[in-house]
Amino acid sequence: MASTHNFRWTNANVRGSNGELLFPPYLVTEKAGLRVGVISVLGPDYKIVTMSAASDEFTVDSPRDALDKYLPELRGKADVIVLLAQLSGKDTRELLLGLGEGSGIDICVESHDPRQYRRINKVGDVHLVAANNQGKYVGQLDMLVSKAGIVEDATLTIHALDKQSPEIKELVDKVKKFEEENKAAGDTRTSFIHPRDKGDDNHRFLGAHSCGTCHKETFQNYLQSAHARAWDSLTTKGQTNNEDCVACHSVGFFHKNGYDRVADAKVAGREALTNVQCEACHGYGTGHDREGSWLAQAKDSCVTCHDQQNSPEFDYETYWAKIAH
Ligand code: HEC
Ligand code: HEC
Ligand code: HEC
Ligand code: HEC
The missing domain is CATH 3.60.21.10 (Metallo-dependent phosphatases)
Structure with missing residues (x-):
């Protein structure tokens, strides 16, 4: 630097x-x-x-x-x-x-x-x-x-440094580029272009509703949690087309068959994978496991999103206590 x-x-x-x-x-x-x-x-x-x-x-x-x-x-x-x-x-x-x-x-x-x-x-x-x-x-x-x-x-x-402040050309250019890119992306059928190298093409994310058919109580708990509102936070900020934000406020962004604009239920008939749903922590629903590996994986998942920049206060014990199920 x-x-x-x-x-x-x-x-x-x-x-x-x-x-x-x-x-x-x-x-x-x-x-x-x-x-x-x-x-x-x-x-x-x-x-x-x-x-x-x-x-x-x-x-x-x-x-x-x-x-x-x-x-x-x-x-x-x-x-x-x-x-x-x-x-x-x-x-x-x-x-x-x-x-x-x-x-x-x-x-x-x-x-x-x-x-x-x-x-x-x-x-x-x-x-x-x-x-x-x-x-x-x-x-x-x-x-x-x-x-x-x-x-x-x-x-x-x-x-x-609001609209009244003198503009810095480099920043203005960046914002223009961002707006330009997102105008095109306003069409929900345009996919994000980013590496999707995690996971397995044979597996699918099924969405929290599907989990909820059996895990009824956990599903109800989930609906009360901040994770179920993570997408709203992006909507409020107007950042749902910003891949730098979407990655952690959705399911499986870097995974094959994970969240994409084209995965919108209305468009593709697939469950919309917005919000931090069950599978953001547990993994592909089609890989449902009952031998314990799913639990270990879920425990390890937190820090992929709760990193230093976005969740400086993160501590497993206190955070888990808020969403324990
Ligand atoms: C896919 C990314 C992702 C993963 C994985 C993840 N989280 Fe989160 N978490 C978020 C986001 C995004 C929010 C903010 C939601 C919002 O917009 O309000 C959040 C919010 C929370 C909150 C609410 C914070 C508060 O102060 O109210 C808790 C608690 C939490 N997460 C716990 C956990 C724990 C424990 C794990 C691991 C078992 C975990 N999270 C895994 C993305 C993630
Ligand atoms: C690396 C993962 C990650 C990225 C990237 C990320 N977030 Fe988050 N975001 C989180 C986590 C985790 C939380 C919850 C923090 C906590 O409570 O400890 C959070 C919380 C938030 C909240 C607060 C919700 C509330 O009201 O309490 C907003 C708003 C938000 N993020 C918007 C954004 C925007 C906008 C971007 C893109 C510029 C972004 N996030 C990118 C992980 C991420
Ligand atoms: C933020 C991450 C996260 C989300 C979202 C999440 N879980 Fe979990 N879940 C975990 C973790 C971590 C554990 C393991 C805790 C442990 O072993 O101490 C767990 C445990 C479980 C267990 C085992 C409970 C037991 O009694 O052993 C089930 C079942 C489960 N989750 C189902 C779900 C379902 C269904 C959803 C969605 C409605 C969901 N989870 C959402 C992280 C998450
Ligand atoms: C057809 C019913 C059914 C559906 C749908 C279902 N599960 Fe399960 N799940 C079970 C049963 C039964 C068990 C084993 C008993 C238990 O631990 O509650 C289990 C166990 C689990 C466990 C504990 C795994 C372990 O190793 O102990 C997790 C985590 C879990 N389910 C998450 C999910 C998630 C996430 C979804 C949605 C993608 C989901 N389940 C959908 C029935 C279901």
């Missing part, structure tokens, strides 16, 4: 396999006659998601130790110090309280929780703001800074 994107990277507590920090521990930038120091720390309990999945290549030092080490150095070089804290809200507050007043940190940008502060919070003498969700907002902080580098006053404005 660092070699393909021309950003200025900084982090004070993540080390690579050679034991060295991956990035410079802090940056100093001159703006409006002010030297602004930026230092960043990552919470040790956050997974580092890499393309190789080899996250144990990295070690993450305690954020407190890293700040104790680098802040004194940075204070000598900067008038104003901004801490980028990739920590939970609770851990950020604990960290700032632990450092105490006079730590040198003037502003802390909390960046893990997708929360939004409309006004500046203060923890001790630190002004706390939040980075917000998925780049959909830009925060503007106006500060009155004394000659001694003290932030005497600060105001916060949150700008939503």
Whole structure:
């Protein structure tokens, strides 16, 4: 990432396999006659998601130790110090309280929780703001800074990147392409074009109704669950033609004979495989098994959809308890 994107990277507590920090521990930038120091720390309990999945290549030092080490150095070089804290809200507050007043940190940008502060919070003498969700907002902080580098006053404005915002050409092009592709896809007889390499062409998904003819009680439970409404969530967002979404909100998207726009009951006479129905976890109905393999497979299925990005809170015990049958 660092070699393909021309950003200025900084982090004070993540080390690579050679034991060295991956990035410079802090940056100093001159703006409006002010030297602004930026230092960043990552919470040790956050997974580092890499393309190789080899996250144990990295070690993450305690954020407190890293700040104790680098802040004194940075204070000598900067008038104003901004801490980028990739920590939970609770851990950020604990960290700032632990450092105490006079730590040198003037502003802390909390960046893990997708929360939004409309006004500046203060923890001790630190002004706390939040980075917000998925780049959909830009925060503007106006500060009155004394000659001694003290932030005497600060105001916060949150700008939503809505239709009034200046357009970014690359994004506009992407949206146009998406709309173009989905205009064609508005015809329900057009199949998604994506790999369907899982499963077996001789097997079929039969749909929850068919299971319900025998497993009556389980079927009733299923109808009460969020899984039975997963498709509605996409309808609400207008994303039922977006294969990046459909994959986890349907049955067997990557499987032979799995969900497809052409599998709509009205079109093809087949059970519509929208929603996370029984077979999304148990597998092909035509492969009905009573020897236990179906149960093991169902247990393993959760994390194919409940991944870090879409279900960060996922934990088998608590989630299973909500849909137990
Ligand atoms: C095919 C993808 C898929 C699989 C497999 C899957 N889920 Fe889900 N799950 C979803 C989706 C999508 C939602 C969100 C439904 C909605 O739109 O509200 C969800 C929602 C849930 C919810 C509701 C969350 C809440 O807070 O109300 C629970 C509980 C849950 N899943 C448990 C499980 C468990 C346990 C497993 C494995 C046994 C599992 N899921 C397997 C896709 C999946
Ligand atoms: C890798 C699987 C996966 C993909 C891809 C995915 N989702 Fe989900 N989605 C889930 C799971 C799992 C949940 C339930 C999360 C939970 O409650 O822990 C969920 C929940 C949701 C919810 C929340 C339902 C509610 O109100 O609580 C919405 C809305 C949603 N997804 C829409 C989308 C959209 C739009 C896309 C495409 C941009 C998408 N999803 C792509 C798995 C996925
Ligand atoms: C979100 C994934 C998921 C969905 C959806 C789902 N199941 Fe299951 N089901 C499981 C898991 C996981 C187990 C095994 C739990 C265990 O062994 O602890 C299970 C267990 C079962 C069992 C065995 C229960 C027992 O007493 O041993 C039956 C029968 C069953 N499911 C039928 C169904 C039917 C019918 C539907 C649809 C109406 C359905 N399931 C929907 C994941 C799911
Ligand atoms: C004709 C009736 C019938 C239909 C239809 C049916 N089942 Fe079953 N199923 C049974 C019986 C009987 C058992 C064994 C007794 C039991 O565990 O309840 C069973 C067992 C299971 C088990 C437990 C497997 C194990 O290894 O212990 C699961 C999971 C299951 N069914 C899921 C489904 C799903 C999913 C569907 C729909 C695709 C479905 N069943 C359709 C009758 C049926």
